[in-house]
Amino acid sequence: xxxxxxxxLIGASALRARAAARVLRTLPTDVKDGALAAMADALVERVxxxxxxxxxDVNAARADGTPESTVDRLRLDAGRVAxxxxxxxxxxxxxxxxxxxxxxxxxxxxxxxRQVRVPLGVxxxxxxxxxxxxxxxxxxxxxxxxxxxxxxxxSAHRTNTVLVAVMTEALSxxxxxxxxxxxxxxxxASVGELLGARGFVDVVxxxxxxxxxxxxxxxxxxxxxxxxxxxxHVYVDASADPATAEAVVLNSKTHRVSVCNSAETLLVHRxxxxxxxxxxxxxxxxxxxxxxxAARAAVDGVLPATDEDWATExxxxxxxxxxxxxxxxxxxHIARWSTxxxxxxxxxxxxxIAAFTAGxxxxxxxxxxxxxxxxxxEFGFGAEIGISTxxxxxxxxxxxxxxxxxxYVVTGNGHxx
Amino acid sequence: xxxxxxxxLIGASALRARAAARVLRTLPTDVKDGALAAMADALVERVxxxxxxxxxDVNAARADGTPESTVDRLRLDAGRVAxxxxxxxxxxxxxxxxxxxxxxxxxxxxxxxRQVRVPLGVxxxxxxxxxxxxxxxxxxxxxxxxxxxxxxxxSAHRTNTVLVAVMTEALSxxxxxxxxxxxxxxxxASVGELLGARGFVDVVxxxxxxxxxxxxxxxxxxxxxxxxxxxxHVYVDASADPATAEAVVLNSKTHRVSVCNSAETLLVHRxxxxxxxxxxxxxxxxxxxxxxxAARAAVDGVLPATDEDWATExxxxxxxxxxxxxxxxxxxHIARWSTxxxxxxxxxxxxxIAAFTAGxxxxxxxxxxxxxxxxxxEFGFGAEIGISTxxxxxxxxxxxxxxxxxxYVVTGNGHxx
Numbered sequence: 001x002x003x004x005x006x007x008x009l010i011g012a013s014a015l016r017a018r019a020a021a022r023v024l025r026t027l028p029t030d031v032k033d034g035a036l037a038a039m040a041d042a043l044v045e046r047v048x049x050x051x052x053x054x055x056x057d058v059n060a061a062r063a064d065g066t067p068e069s070t071v072d073r074l075r076l077d078a079g080r081v082a083x084x085x086x087x088x089x090x091x092x093x094x095x096x097x098x099x100x101x102x103x104x105x106x107x108x109x110x111x112x113x114r115q116v117r118v119p120l121g122v123x124x125x126x127x128x129x130x131x132x133x134x135x136x137x138x139x140x141x142x143x144x145x146x147x148x149x150x151x152x153x154x155s156a157h158r159t160n161t162v163l164v165a166v167m168t169e170a171l172s173x174x175x176x177x178x179x180x181x182x183x184x185x186x187x188x189a190s191v192g193e194l195l196g197a198r199g200f201v202d203v204v205x206x207x208x209x210x211x212x213x214x215x216x217x218x219x220x221x222x223x224x225x226x227x228x229x230x231x232x233h234v235y236v237d238a239s240a241d242p243a244t245a246e247a248v249v250l251n252s253k254t255h256r257v258s259v260c261n262s263a264e265t266l267l268v269h270r271x272x273x274x275x276x277x278x279x280x281x282x283x284x285x286x287x288x289x290x291x292x293x294a295a296r297a298a299v300d301g302v303l304p305a306t307d308e309d310w311a312t313e314x315x316x317x318x319x320x321x322x323x324x325x326x327x328x329x330x331x332x333h334i335a336r337w338s339t340x341x342x343x344x345x346x347x348x349x350x351x352x353i354a355a356f357t358a359g360x361x362x363x364x365x366x367x368x369x370x371x372x373x374x375x376x377x378e379f380g381f382g383a384e385i386g387i388s389t390x391x392x393x394x395x396x397x398x399x400x401x402x403x404x405x406x407x408y409v410v411t412g413n414g415h416x417x
Numbered sequence: 418x419x420x421x422x423x424x425x426l427i428g429a430s431a432l433r434a435r436a437a438a439r440v441l442r443t444l445p446t447d448v449k450d451g452a453l454a455a456m457a458d459a460l461v462e463r464v465x466x467x468x469x470x471x472x473x474d475v476n477a478a479r480a481d482g483t484p485e486s487t488v489d490r491l492r493l494d495a496g497r498v499a500x501x502x503x504x505x506x507x508x509x510x511x512x513x514x515x516x517x518x519x520x521x522x523x524x525x526x527x528x529x530x531r532q533v534r535v536p537l538g539v540x541x542x543x544x545x546x547x548x549x550x551x552x553x554x555x556x557x558x559x560x561x562x563x564x565x566x567x568x569x570x571x572s573a574h575r576t577n578t579v580l581v582a583v584m585t586e587a588l589s590x591x592x593x594x595x596x597x598x599x600x601x602x603x604x605x606a607s608v609g610e611l612l613g614a615r616g617f618v619d620v621v622x623x624x625x626x627x628x629x630x631x632x633x634x635x636x637x638x639x640x641x642x643x644x645x646x647x648x649x650h651v652y653v654d655a656s657a658d659p660a661t662a663e664a665v666v667l668n669s670k671t672h673r674v675s676v677c678n679s680a681e682t683l684l685v686h687r688x689x690x691x692x693x694x695x696x697x698x699x700x701x702x703x704x705x706x707x708x709x710x711a712a713r714a715a716v717d718g719v720l721p722a723t724d725e726d727w728a729t730e731x732x733x734x735x736x737x738x739x740x741x742x743x744x745x746x747x748x749x750h751i752a753r754w755s756t757x758x759x760x761x762x763x764x765x766x767x768x769x770i771a772a773f774t775a776g777x778x779x780x781x782x783x784x785x786x787x788x789x790x791x792x793x794x795e796f797g798f799g800a801e802i803g804i805s806t807x808x809x810x811x812x813x814x815x816x817x818x819x820x821x822x823x824x825y826v827v828t829g830n831g832h833x834x
Contacts, residue, residue, distance in 0.1 A: 022748075022752060022776070022778075025775070025776075025778065026775045026776065105797065107795070107796070107797055108797075111786060111790060111795075113796060113797070115813075118778065120808050120809075121778060121808065198634070202808050202809075203808070203809055217615070217638055218638065221634055221635065223807060223808070223809045225809070241831070243831070244830070244831040247831050247833050248831060248832075248833060250833075251833035251834060255833070255834050331439075335439060357826055358442070358443045359439070359442075359443065360824075361439075361442065361535065361538060361824075362824065363824065363825065364824065364825040364826075364827060365824060365825070365826050365827070366827050366829070367826065367827065367828040367829065368828065368829045368830055368831055368832070369528060369827055369828070369829030369831070369832040369833075370832060370833045370834055372833070372834045373528060373827055373829075373832065373834065374825070374827075378524070378528075378834070379524070379530060379825070380522065380524055380525075380530070390640060391537050391538065391619050391620070391640070391822035392537075392619075392620055392640045392642070392809060392810040392822070393809040393810035395822050395823055395824070395825075396532075396823070396824075396825045405808035405809070405812050406812055406813075407777075407778075407779065407780065407781065407782060407812070407813075408780065408781040408782070408791070408796070408812075408813045409774055409781075409782050409784065410781060410782070410783050410784065410786055410790055410791075411784040411785065411786070412783070412784065412785045412786030412790075413661070413785055414658070414660070414661040414664050414665060414785055414786070415665075415785070415786040415787060415790065416664050416665060416667075416668035416672070416786075416787045416789070417668060417672050417787055417789045417790065417795070
């Protein structure tokens with residue numbers, strides 16, 4: 001048996017969540033949907049309390065000299081609160097994965113076999129200073145029948161405390177158990193406890209940068225789903241249409257540079273005649289290019305690229321550029337340097353597209369489309385809790401089905417072996 | 418980039434496997450099936466070499482005073498070699514999961530979205546002194562397009578070396594890459610290297626007892642699928658048919674006591690009138706009973722049970738017995754003590770069956786059927802590499818689809834956001 005005494009910061013919450021999970025797994029969809037509606041209503045009704053707490057967090061962050069871009073992610077206003085409430089309501093319209101029969105058959109001996117989706121149980125989420133994640137994660141966990149252990153940033157703790165109190169009160173009125181949504185202390189040590197809480201938590205999903213992911217990998221004794229690191233590539237084949245290449249490359253790099261599905265490296269087949277024009281278009285859009293010798297020979301102003309550039313997720317208006325001899329060389333580069341998030345090919349050759357699609361081992365492969373499309377909303381999943389870059393359990397955008405496990409239910413009439 | 422220098426024992430094998438995996442993921446089914454047939458033929462043709470090596474392992478084990486039951490698991494003869502070869506041939510008939518489209522749709526913007534099964538990549542398997550696992554695991558990995566890093570027991574190393582050499586030579590003649598099947602050194606430290614080989618191995622599957630699982634949990638930096646621990650329960654409801662209860666309980670406990678899907682604890686509703694007869698039948702079958710007060714009052718000769726009994730996976734002709742006040746009390750007991758493998762209910766009440774099925778959080782729930790049915794072969798999966806007791810990725814018997822991941826392939830015609 002796991003020992004709750006080893007969890008001084010999160011033990012009480014973990015016990016409540018574990019008890020709540022046993023109830024949540026049995027709730028019908030309409031009860032969960034009613035609770036989501038009640039949560040959304042309560043957030044809108046109590047917006048003043050939420051904004052008052054948020055103002056304290058924002059002022060404290062500014063007093064600490066936090067960069068304004070970070071403060072902006074932390075900041076709520078009435079419109080943003082209405083937005084997170086609306087996001088909860090969109091979950092109501094999504095199908096409940098719990099109870100889905102994934103496969104079923106009658107075995108030769110007459111046993112009825114059904115593989116049924118069930119909630120994971122208790123889901124821990126570690127995230128940064130975006131209060132909307134507190135509501136999104138709580139809603140996704142609830143709809144999928146899971147209890148949520150939320151470990152947000154210390155800088156958002158006052159906001160998160162009010163958000164969770166408002167949601168919990170609404171849940172309680174809807175008859176759902178306490179412990180369905182638990183906010184954990186924002187102490188640094190609470191992450192360590194969560195990562196070691198075997199028997200109390202069924203999975204931990206870290207949402208954050210490389211250092212959080214690395215800590216999780218090193219410390220976790222519980223199952224984790226890694227999310228978010230995206231060193232994404234766009235390969236422009238010799239068969240590519242110039243206008244398509246320019247549109248896809250520019251959009252992949254410049255549409256929003258700070259997100260994991262933006263492109264970081266451009267690989268171009270050496271027979272592409274429009275390389276100078278493509279690089280000039282990137283430079284004109286404000287992109288700083290870091291290239292190999294062939295790229296530097298194509299246009300002026302390209303900085304020399306090193307292995308560091310191939311490895312870096314810039315998350316900025318920088319892009320590495322490499323000219324490759326052929327498609328296998330592009331695949332070799334991607335196999336060596338990619339984080340396995342998203343790679344795109346621009347090509348008109350069906351055989352090149354097939355070889356690229358078969359040869360790339362990433363969560364998503366875009367064919368003549370921007371890397372920016374790897375997104376739960378764009379994929380039509382309605383919501384996502386992150387984008388998995390691991391191969392086990394779930395890869396790519398994590399929607400409601402990815403927050404479930406399965407049970408085999410086998411029905412006989414006294415069957416023995 | 419991961420550093421192969423940190424892997425002195427397994428690094429060379431891991432690099433070969435990683436390179437092989439890039440080829441294996443692209444192979445069509447008929448090429449893989451041809452290789453499986455060639456492996457099976459080669460094992461039968463070269464049975465003398467295999468048995469000669471196995472005799473050395475068996476003699477060394479006997480000289481070390483290894484228990485005869487363990488020696489029997491290690492021992493091969495011509496019939497057993499033919500059996501493992503036949504098991505490879507049965508894989509040929511199974512569907513190849515690679516390339517299956519798990520879901521697909523046309524998005525509103527015209528993008529074609531397909532979620533396609535792909536191999537995991539490099540699969541590490543740590544197992545004990547059963548040489549048949551060497552062949553089974555190699556075959557399952559190959560059919561699912563994965564490279565296999567096999568870490569068997571030191572006591573079977575001579576046998577495993579010949580088995581892998583025979584299979585590798587057959588693969589090579591079939592045109593498959595070296596590195597498709599790699600036998601790792603049997604040093605204790607090679608397990609540690611495997612568990613830390615991030616970037617080289619995509620998943621490690623430990624097959625073994627509690628101490629191996631615990632080591633994996635504590636040390637693993639790579640994703641793992643836990644298998645095998647089974648503290649399984651049978652609950653006999655007040656509505657149970659006496660003959661069905663007796664058949665299911667006896668079969669669950671006594672059919673084969675040393676396996677993970679055998680039952681360890683019997684929970685009986687206090688209103689079951691045939692408790693004395695049920696316990697007497699178990700005792701008559703040679704089962705040593707460890708019971709609570711009510712069980713001890715029902716028949717003579719029941720030893721007193723402690724928490725240790727509720728927690729123990731006996732793997733022997735012992736069974737713990739507890740009389741519970743109602744079905745929720747049975748669910749509470751299971752929630753506290755189960756390892757999440759298999760629980761069974763014997764009942765005629767549909768509402769009791771529904772409550773049990775909804776309330777139990779295990780890989781499999783048997784309704785009026787023996788716990789012994791949780792098995793890849795019994796489920797019709799044709800083969801299994803183990804039985805997962807974890808909730809992420811795969812739960813229950815691990816067949817070919819469970820050895821895959823997925824990639825989202827998104828096709829556009831210049832789509833940008």
